[in-house]
Amino acid sequence: MFAKKRSLWLFLLPGLMGLMVFHLVPFIGGIYFSLTDGTVHNRLVWFENYRRVWGNAAFRQGLGNSLELSLLSTPLIFLFSFVLALMLKTLRERSLPYRNILLMPYLVPSSALLIIWMVLFDYGGIVNRLVVALGLERVMWLESGALRVPIILLYVWKNMGFSVVIFSAALQSLPDEYYEFAMLEGAGPVRQARSITLPLILPTAFLVFVLAWVNAFKIFKEVYFIGGAYPRDEVYTLQHFMNNRFTKLEYQDVTTAAYSFALIVLVFFALLYARKGVRGHDRY
Numbered sequence: 001m002f003a004k005k006r007s008l009w010l011f012l013l014p015g016l017m018g019l020m021v022f023h024l025v026p027f028i029g030g031i032y033f034s035l036t037d038g039t040v041h042n043r044l045v046w047f048e049n050y051r052r053v054w055g056n057a058a059f060r061q062g063l064g065n066s067l068e069l070s071l072l073s074t075p076l077i078f079l080f081s082f083v084l085a086l087m088l089k090t091l092r093e094r095s096l097p098y099r100n101i102l103l104m105p106y107l108v109p110s111s112a113l114l115i116i117w118m119v120l121f122d123y124g125g126i127v128n129r130l131v132v133a134l135g136l137e138r139v140m141w142l143e144s145g146a147l148r149v150p151i152i153l154l155y156v157w158k159n160m161g162f163s164v165v166i167f168s169a170a171l172q173s174l175p176d177e178y179y180e181f182a183m184l185e186g187a188g189p190v191r192q193a194r195s196i197t198l199p200l201i202l203p204t205a206f207l208v209f210v211l212a213w214v215n216a217f218k219i220f221k222e223v224y225f226i227g228g229a230y231p232r233d234e235v236y237t238l239q240h241f242m243n244n245r246f247t248k249l250e251y252q253d254v255t256t257a258a259y260s261f262a263l264i265v266l267v268f269f270a271l272l273y274a275r276k277g278v279r280g281h282d283r284y
Helices: 002-033 048-054 057-107 110-120 126-133 145-171 176-184 189-200 202-216 221-227 238-247 251-283
Strands: none
Touching: 002 251, 048 057, 048 251, 057 145, 057 189, 057 202, 057 238, 057 251, 110 126, 110 145, 110 221, 145 202, 145 221, 176 189, 189 202, 202 251, 221 238, 238 251
């Protein structure tokens, strides 16, 4: 048995070496780089870079917009994917084509989806025609602060199918006896979803929420494709700040912004895991 474990490390070693060389070492080196002045002598300035970056209005605006977009997108992804997974569960074997249709936007390149989205939300596009049919005025969706709406809808449409697949896999493992007993007791679909389904698939639901929240911070190329490197203030994200600083060779600002964001994410995940652990302990 121990000989098998020793031989297993021989197969894991190449992957671990690649992980250390291309991920762990640059991560640690980046922390040191964010504490230096970036000159030839590379002197330590400690937290001076962090003080300067956090005092930058563009950084604060980009960070705030990124957090706001994630807080708007993540609940929509979670709610819609959970409801659709419950609906597909009732179809059983007939749900496979619908799951494939929902997953297609996740597999299609973002550039192709953006072209479709720009046609839909153009000033003379289908969406504005529907707005006019409702008796309202046309909206400059792609050239104003209203760009948040198509960007969030695009993100939800693109990533919802992946979350539906994860939820569907978890729902397949639930025994039907619980739902049969709940129906006999008079529990409706909403009560069943709240009292049976969600508690039983809580780890999967937590995973879907975390993935949706992390992926929400990747809403950059869509805004960049439409609004360029300097879009309107309402859709200026943290990635815009980092990308613009990188083009100006201000690498200290890039690494400082990256590790500031990483610290925020780690704190948020620590709170989520602590909350999840407390709830799990309370159930027992």
